[in-house]
Amino acid sequence: MTAMQTWAARTVLSQGSVVFDVEARLLQELGERLVASPEVAILELVKNASDADAPECRVSLTSEKGRAALVIADNGAGMSEDDFRTRWMRIAADSKRNPTTKKYGRAVTGQKGIGRFAIRFLGAAVRLDSISVDPATGQKQKLEAIFDWRRLDRNVNLRDAKVPFRVTIAPSDSVTGTKLTVTRLKGDLGGVFSKALLTRVLQIVSPISAFDAGPFARLAGNGEESDPGFSVNFYGFPQSDDEPDLAKAVIGHAWARLKIKATNSKVKYIVTFRDDPEKVELEFDYPNEIKSGLYADIVFAPKRKDAFHGIAVDRREVWTWIRKNSGIGIIDNGFRIRPYGFTDDDWLYLNQDGAHNRRTWRSLIAEENFSLSEMEQARPGLNPALNVPTSYQVIGAVNVSSRAPAEQHEIDLIPAMDREGFLINLAYHQMVEIVRGGIEFLAKADKERLLKIEETLAIQNRAELREDLAETVDAIENDPRLASEEKAALVNHYSQLAVRVVEQEEYDRNARQRLEIAAGLGVVAGFMTHEAEKLFLALDSVIKKLKLKASTEKALHSDISEIQEARDRLDGYIRYTRLYTDSLRSDELRSFSALGQIEWVIDNFGRIAESRGIKTNIDCDDELLAPSIPVAMYSAVLLNLYSNATKAIIARGDDRVPPQILIAAKNDGRFHYLTVHDTGVGIPPQLRRRIWDPFFTTTSRVNSPLGTGMGLGLSLVKDLVQRVGGRAEIIESPTPFSTSIRIAIPRGSNEK
Incomplete structure (x- = not known):
């Protein structure tokens, strides 16, 4: 038995159909709950004027019977009795669905047919006066209606809330349009029409006209007549700063x-x-x-x-x-x-x-x-x-x-x-x-422009510097007060400065070219680390198959060991690349064990140092915590410093000092310090400022299993540390070390 059959079989006490019933206070809800501010309420009334094809809407703050009143008047098409009944008095009238107005083809701005009730937000009473042309007779008619919201609210049923109106013949020279006079302004609204409120209203109804509206310009209508435009003017308000x-x-x-x-x-x-x-x-x-x-x-x-x-x-x-x-x-x-x-x-x-x-x-x-x-x-x-x-x-x-x-x-x-x-x-x-x-x-275009301006300015400054140096040399050579030895010494000094300027220009030019290449290599590195996973799966599959064959072919054992070792070395290189790229992307902030990360880097990347007889020591308490920064960033910084230290020792090429690296970490009240000491070739004092420059390297001619690199390591270390408010610096080295680079990272106030 279906649900309908079950229902029909029961004893029926009453039946029929019921329509929705609406209480009169719905008008209050629509007017006062759906409008958030006075300027939005005024905007809804101004929109009605635009939809009536009015060239102008006048908003006036005046008085009536000694009390403040707000008048919104337009010179649009006006409202006939039929319009009043079927549009104004019908909530959510579907006639608003027409996308454009009839006369000027403006886009219709009122879309839900309830905006007129915004008047409720402004005042307790409104008088409507509207003059329109009767299309059948050509006569002008005047419609008048009174809305007393307090009286309307006394009705329980919305159907009993009746609005009195009348239609009369208007003089033939009357101007068509609609005027709304709002009285009994709510909450003494007349006292809050300040300059600030007027400015906010103007920002809404009269946006800055100096901006290009493109195809949305108001005169782009396609109605029966060309649109003269729409303006909103205010009278009786405080002077605005427009x-x-x-x-x-x-x-x-x-x-x-x-x-x-x-x-x-x-x-x-x-x-x-x-x-x-x-x-x-x-x-x-x-x-x-x-x-x-x-x-x-x-x-x-x-x-x-x-x-x-x-x-x-x-x-x-x-x-x-x-x-x-x-x-x-x-x-x-x-x-x-x-x-x-x-x-x-x-x-x-x-x-x-x-x-x-x-x-x-x-x-x-x-x-x-x-x-x-x-x-x-x-x-x-x-x-x-x-x-x-x-x-x-x-x-x-x-x-x-x-x-x-x-x-x-x-x-x-x-x-x-x-x-x-x-x-x-x-x-x-x-x-x-x-x-x-x-x-x-x-932002991208602006950054490119700023860099271009900076580059042009630097070239101009260097050209001016070269000219100044040349003029200085000429002045020295022609100065009779200077002895020949003094002239020679000064000319030699300024000539060397000129050479250094030329060298700096060449270095900057090459560095910019390398930066462009490095940017491309960064994309390649990201691609390689992603695709490497497939390569390792294939290699592991091959190694597994070879091990099965090795049970019958003993000669394969040495080949398998060689392939496995090569696979592990390649995995180390990929993990190095992934560690750095992850450090750039990571946003996860948490405190972690400094010793654990130091040991992880040495265990995974210390094979080359160990194979060259380089001893790596750690000076770090077991319980020491690093600050709340991305773990990958900390490891990437340490790995760069560790690999630089290893290359510096290999470059030294003698055994007068035992080859060793010391990685030390400690905290004080403000900073976490990570320091890498090495007994490598050292850094001459005149080069200590330049080691942080991109593409500057002191080991470019070293035949190292770690490679010569691109001179980006310390530059990127400095950038990564600065991202978290830290600093990177060279400090005096304790005996027997030749170079010590220290990283200082700020600690949070809640980090012990």
Whole structure:
């Protein structure tokens, strides 16, 4: 027996169908619970004026019968009795579903048919006066209605909450439009219409016009007539600080400008720098759910030495304006949407990542289209991720056009019910991804430009130095007051300086070339460590098969041992590479045993030192803990120092001092110290400052089983240690050691 048959078989006491019943206080809920602030409530009424094809909306703070009143008036199409009944008085009216207005083809901004109840947030009573043209007779009619919310709230059933209205013939010279007069302002709202509130309202209804809106410009409508535009004017409010000329000057003289053009299938970034006609561009496929696409115009205004050079405005005014207007806002159908880009909002995670010195890209777009090399991640001076601006350094507008979905499950940018932002769905996440990716592309282009400027400046300085040295030599040779011996000594000294300048130029040029190669090698190293797993599986399979054959063919035993030894050596090299690459990526912070890590490095990588008769000693307490840093980073630093010490001893080539390495670790109240002493060739005093430079090496001609290296070891050690706030330094060596390199890493306040 089915459920319906079981139900029908029971004794029926009553049956029928029931409709939903709504209490009158729903109006209160809609008006007061779905609007979060006065400026959002005013915005909803201004949107109604735009949807009525009004060229102007006037918002006035006035008085009526001695009490403050708020008047919102427009010169749009007005409202007929039918409009009043079927649209204004119908909650969530479907007539709002039309995507554009009839006359000017504007995008309809009201989408849920409940925004008009925002009046409830502003005041307890409203009078509606609207003049429209009767399409049947051509006569102008005036509609008047009174909303007394307190009286309406007394009704239990919404159907009993009746609003009185009347329609009369209006004079033929009357201007069409709608006027809303809000009285009994809620919570003495008339007293809080301050300059700050007006500024917030203006930021929403009149976004900075100096920004390029691209295809979202208001005059791009496709209605029956060309759109004259839409303006919002305020009367009776405190004077605002709106300065359109200053905004235009600041935006026009900013350090850099980013424009983002996105359709529902492609994205294009365009970066331009002040006084530079060349553009930096990137275009790529990016299918997304933002049906109308987006267009962003963002300026980057960092506080740099030559920022706003040539601007005809006091710099203090410039920085004050930037501080007040910073942030990237979202303009939806011509109106700015809260909370994006307003104070304390961080929808693009710019401030969060800046506070944590994030060293990797956040967006997948950046990872896929302009990923960071291992070298860039390791060296802060090269890492553009550290160059991503905070929201206080950017001012901009992201233009979109949200709409009510045609189908219930359709995905697009959809305004939240409370008019604060958008629903968090796939389209919203894609918008964040597109804009964040653009900001990161800007950071990349900016870092490349800064490095280029730095390089050009260095070349100019060295050229000037060469000229100064040449002039000095000429002056010395022509100075009659100097004896011949003095002239010869001084000329020789300055000539040597000139040679050193030339050598430094050559070194820098070669170092830049090597950095480019090393960046590529970092990608290769990451690939090799990943693919090596497959190689080892294949080798282990071969060794296993050979061992089975060796039971009948004894001659294979020595070959198997040789293959196994080679496999283990290769595994050591791969683990070395993986250890370093892991140290760059790892973010796990925890305290750990210093002795355990020292012993692990020696056990896994000390074979070459041991085979050369180099003794490795450890001076570290069993209970000593290293600070809360990535374990892989600590091991990578130690391994670099250990391998450098081994190569230095091999390079010495004599046995006057027993070959030995001492690895010491200790803590004091502030730092954890890790020191590696060796009895190698030592470092001449004049070279001690240069050993930290990339590609500088003192063992380039050593025939070592560890290889000559690229001269990157100590440079990368220094960078890794500085990432955690530490330092690397050469200290005086105790007897019998020739070189001692010490790492100092800060300890946390809670670390014993």
